[in-house]
Amino acid sequence: MAIEFSAAVKRIPVYPAAGAYALPEDVALLASNESPEPPLEPVVAAVAAILTGVNRYPDPTNAKLRGALSDRYDVPVSRIAIGNGSCDILLAAGEALLEPGAELVYAWPAFSVYPHLAAATGATDIRVPLNDAQEHDLDAMLAEITAATRLVLVCNPNNPTSTAIPLDDIARFLDAVPKHVCVILDEAYCEYNTLDDPDASIDLLSKHPNLVLLRTFSKVYGLCGLRVGYALCGSDTFVTAVNQVRQPFFCNAAAQAAAVESLRHGDAVAARVERAVVARIELEDGLNDLGIAPAASQANFAWFDLPVPDGQDTTEFEREIVTGLTEQGILVRAGGALGRPGALRVTYGTPQQNQRFLAGLSSLLS
Numbered sequence: 001m002a003i004e005f006s007a008a009v010k011r012i013p014v015y016p017a018a019g020a021y022a023l024p025e026d027v028a029l030l031a032s033n034e035s036p037e038p039p040l041e042p043v044v045a046a047v048a049a050i051l052t053g054v055n056r057y058p059d060p061t062n063a064k065l066r067g068a069l070s071d072r073y074d075v076p077v078s079r080i081a082i083g084n085g086s087c088d089i090l091l092a093a094g095e096a097l098l099e100p101g102a103e104l105v106y107a108w109p110a111f112s113v114y115p116h117l118a119a120a121t122g123a124t125d126i127r128v129p130l131n132d133a134q135e136h137d138l139d140a141m142l143a144e145i146t147a148a149t150r151l152v153l154v155c156n157p158n159n160p161t162s163t164a165i166p167l168d169d170i171a172r173f174l175d176a177v178p179k180h181v182c183v184i185l186d187e188a189y190c191e192y193n194t195l196d197d198p199d200a201s202i203d204l205l206s207k208h209p210n211l212v213l214l215r216t217f218s219k220v221y222g223l224c225g226l227r228v229g230y231a232l233c234g235s236d237t238f239v240t241a242v243n244q245v246r247q248p249f250f251c252n253a254a255a256q257a258a259a260v261e262s263l264r265h266g267d268a269v270a271a272r273v274e275r276a277v278v279a280r281i282e283l284e285d286g287l288n289d290l291g292i293a294p295a296a297s298q299a300n301f302a303w304f305d306l307p308v309p310d311g312q313d314t315t316e317f318e319r320e321i322v323t324g325l326t327e328q329g330i331l332v333r334a335g336g337a338l339g340r341p342g343a344l345r346v347t348y349g350t351p352q353q354n355q356r357f358l359a360g361l362s363s364l365l366s
């Protein structure tokens with residue numbers, strides 16, 4: 001007899017992990033929206049310094065990190081949640097807010113973790129298609145909110161499509177959402193967004209106690225290997241609820257120390273953003289030269305439809321290109337697994353990696 005698992009396990013999709021983590025040669029890892037730059041020197045030193053004390057459990061209140069975030073963003077510590085990556089907070093929010101009969105609204109394609117929330121809790125999942133510019137259609141999302149809605153997810157900039165919507169539109173959306181509905185604004189890429197200052201959305205918290213800004217140290221801070229994210233919240237009840245449903249020590253000591261140290265180096269972060277914006281222009285120009293028009297990116301990656309030759313199957317062509325790039329040691333993410341067959345998502349790498357990707361794609365298309 002085999003082990004019998006729960007209905008939730010049968011529903012939860014398996015995360016589409018990027019392949020080839022064990023490839024030995026010089027691989028361009030452009031599949032997971034990571035930073036191509038190593039963590040900052042003082043951050044590495046802060047992690048090294050904490051290691052001699054790991055016979056003790058980490059601080060379950062994350063006091064230093066929450067204090068540092070409170071100082072940085074002027075949000076009270078009681079309204080700051082920490083997580084083992086921001087996905088930890090996202091999944092905890094699902095557990096804290098959702099149950100059978102409750103509804104969850106989000107755009108699609110968006111972040112591949114979102115479908116887990118309804119699957120894990122038995123709630124009803126309502127996916128609202130993006131508009132033709134591959135942006136959230138906030139009016140259409142608003143139209144899906146009912147008395148049963150508990151949670152709305154807005155990913156801005158959106159993964160995998162890279163597009164962002166102006167904060168003014170989000171502010172109008174929030175004015176129209178009933179206050180008992182929690183809205184999580186997933187801002188994993190907000191530092192790369194040139195449409196609005198990343199600090200501007202914080203002003204919305206004082207007006208909307210149902211708002212949660214979900215952020216991470218995984219992307220621009222380059223700490224995804226340690227797992228630490230945070231949420232700036234409109235009310236402290238969200239923080240209490242997500243802490244209730246998780247184990248007490250959800251954020252390890254090294255991650256907490258690295259995050260605290262990272263917040264002391266805003267200039268280095270700004271320089272990284274500048275390099276990402278240069279990469280954005282290089283990739284956009286290079287793709288345009290190949291006759292490809294990527295979506296208007298405000299993130300650290302490009303998203304575009306492959307030019308599928310007449311008569312060829314879209315999924316088959318996508319596989320051919322992704323396989324061809326992999327054989328050249330260039331790992332990107334296939335759109336089919338992310339909700340749009342025939343599209344590719346390509347993380348900005350180092351200037352050399354970006355050129356290598358463009359040359360590789362060019363050779364496969366010609």
Ligand SMILES: *Cc1c(COP(=O)(O)O)cnc(C)c1O
Pocket residue numbers: 033084085086087088111155158159186188215216217218219224227228229
């Ligand atoms: C990468 C990413 C995250 C961050 O996940 P972590 O758990 O913090 O590493 C969250 N949301 C989106 C949309 C992402 O792309």
